[in-house]
Amino acid sequence: MTTNRLDALPLRPELRGKSPYGAPQLDVPVRLNTNENPYPLPDALVARIAERVGEAARDLNRYPDRDAVELRTALAAYLSRDGFEVTTEQVWAANGSNEVIQQLLQVFGGPGRLATGFEPSYSMHGLIARGTSTEWVSGPRRADFTIDTEAAVAALATHRPDIVFITSPNNPTGTAVDRETVIALYEAAQAVKPTVVVVDEAYVEFSHADSLLPLLDGRPLLVVSRTMSKAFGAAGLRLGYLAADPAVVDAVQLVRLPYHLSAVTQATALAALEHTDTLLGYVEQLKAERDRLVTELTALGFDVTPSDANFVQFGVFDGPGGAHAAWQYILDRGVLVRDNGVPGRLRVSTGTPAENDAFLDVVRGLKKEHSA
Template structure:
């Protein structure tokens, strides 16, 4: 029989970057440094303790975790202003469930995170995409005009942007928040890579207390080296958090996930200790790529978008043939490389020189 699949899902392939067994995997912006043995031991103890009560449902409000996340974020954020879910993907989906839906519209500006239109599709929310400038910055006048024209209930803006790494200045966030408020919407600043910002680049958290329609989302996948735990969270007004509590599934965050995240937060200083190393390696990578004659977007994230290639797939395949996996994403002609260890980046440089036939590693 033919399944009654929604028409907009027919022929659609599931989202996902290639998961290949290669010597150097630099394609999904993971933190290359595994947790220390001290962190592993604390997580193991915490999971063992949680296991003793797995016959009971978890704290559906994740109160202890939200308190710890609020303390980590600072900026006067309270536990009632924090919400956590299974990765920032679920956080975003819940936002669209609460504030999107049939007859409503979400907006972003390309190039941007490729999952955003899928969140809109999955929640039957209309999707409108504006465009970024040639240097991947956001033209405020253009962005405000798109908001005023389409009157979205949700505006999604990553900062730093994925896949370009471009961060938004505070005045841009303020202007977009005001324009979105005028049409009755919420502005979501997705700071999945926020901890990797260059010195002097502020967080949108600084605007939160004075901007009631602002949401700032984060993840523990990147800077915390906790991609396998699937823990994302946001800070917003209590009214926004309460709306998400309405749409969240019962007991959506397992006892084990909460225990792992709390253990990681107890070791935040150690886990974040590698962020400076990754920032420095990113800056060296950007400088090297530019010295080889490549265009590179300014990056405040743990990756670099570079190009431009007449046949980017051939370059991607050439790197893969040499054991280096990066991401074929972003505008035509561009590729994205995650920042790895110095040894991994040396392998990337050598492979790219070999593939392109120019430069020195």
């Protein structure tokens, strides 16, 4: 006899009552709910991917480079573009930044250990923590969604976490974290005990502010994680990476699965890195469109959270049905945005100019109807 009821299975207690992470995947004309880059890869890059994958295919009877040295070297060169040198030994890559997060929690978290982040933030930090039997405690934010540094420092002293997550730009709010805050939290954490501090920079290429990567200098327990899903327009690739002290890179290899990055993944990522300048040109277009969304939504009278990412959080929806009713109104008119569960708020990804125009037309109607 089979069953599909989770509560009938001998699950670990921390997983009972939980739901898997995921956003709705609906067939609608305009999908602006998962922070994807809306531009398809350019033809020249598609051709180069085919070449590199074709070369890799000749050796698919063999295991891939277990340590992905060529890819890590290319990622280090990319990270070093702005003048702060990163070496191959400081870089690690995995199947999406979520696997990077999981590996960090497997090494530095686990039973009897505690992780903290500042919510609302990327929900996978807490979900992966629970999945690795790491206790999760949420830290404080202000009403404007910035981190309350003084309160956060006090929380670190109270909870004594083993790993701290700081998301900058933050998801779902879009707010960036200034370097002084990160320094203060890093120092506060180390004052209690040796603590790994992870700065999740999945959206940093879209930010008005500089990367926090230079803060790695002199901070051996600081980690900066990145992804190729957003700026590189490669969400389907599933390639994430981190930069840290070489000792941290050695540590995550204690838990990585053998040959975890396929030869095809490595070849595709290397091809994408060859076209960095072209792909970052798309990022500049998206930044301009993101800023247009902020301006237009503000002019319509919405409360808009300043954004350094490729999405915008807006509200406040406090009428009948709240944010979910507004989400449904927008969906019924062919545009899918994200209801992230932040009270009274929705999040819209930056699309092409035409997609953004379609979204703005719908929310103008929403605003007009709610003002009537």
